[in-house]
Amino acid sequence: MSTDYQQAREALGVRLRELRLTAPEGRLTGTALARKLGWPNSKVSKLELGKQTATPEDLHQWAAACGQPELYEELRARLAGFESHIRSWRRQLVGGHKPVQDAHNEAQASSKVLRAWESSWIVGVLQTPDYARAVLTRSAELHRSPRDIEEAVRSRMKRQELLYAAGRKYHILLWEPVLRSLVCPPSVLAIQLDRLTGVIGMDTVELGIVPLSASLKVPPGLGFWIYDDRQVVTETWHAELWLDDADTLALYLRTWKTLQESAVYGADAHNAINRARRALAPQ
Structure with missing residues (x-):
């Protein structure tokens, strides 16, 4: 705390x-x-x-x-x-998962330059409905929260409309283990990986993959979002942190830029996703 x-x-x-x-x-x-x-x-x-x-x-x-x-x-x-600033899951989820998704939709809609680092799962704005459903269901089980899963999935999918809005840029970094993490059934992950290959080359999305073999200057740590260099959102098992003081923002921005130095883009990112996709074939 x-x-x-x-x-x-x-x-x-x-x-x-x-x-x-x-x-x-x-x-x-x-x-x-x-x-x-x-x-x-x-x-x-x-x-x-x-x-x-x-x-x-x-x-x-x-x-x-x-x-x-x-x-x-x-x-x-x-x-x-x-x-x-610190929004405990216990309090946020009293009303279910949809209001939490709505809050993130609003935060992203009010931002123009969005940076993300994720070391645990595919970021929500790039998820397929089935992947989102699996992640949200497991979250509801963990927190013993109301099961408004379908409403929450619809809200998360609505967020993806922002990917097609002019004047907005998503700079997203994913750690390669995310591509292989079975937080959902293998068949769902396979489709999710196909979805990721589809966003490479979009003018509003810059997707970087940090390979498992890459030399890292900082440990992967927790995932986080930076909105317009004015607010950081990260989460722990017990709470979400919405932070906006200058020193914290500067630290997270340095962290993001340091992780970006280890990322690959374009064809190399595509290859990393394809490696994970092929690894699912025997499943």
């Missing part, structure tokens, strides 16, 4: 404690507040110490129990401020 995120969470905790100590009907102890809310004492303590992230409902109940319901909007704004 980032230092900035933790500091923001602790600052929210301090504000919650202030509300408890300045309740109009008299100062509340942590125990008294917990009893009033029907919570364990430990939850009040963790929220105030920044060891647990409050939900909007937690904040609503806290403000009301402290006799200051009008302060809920302030608390919610504080929460939204740091959640806009």
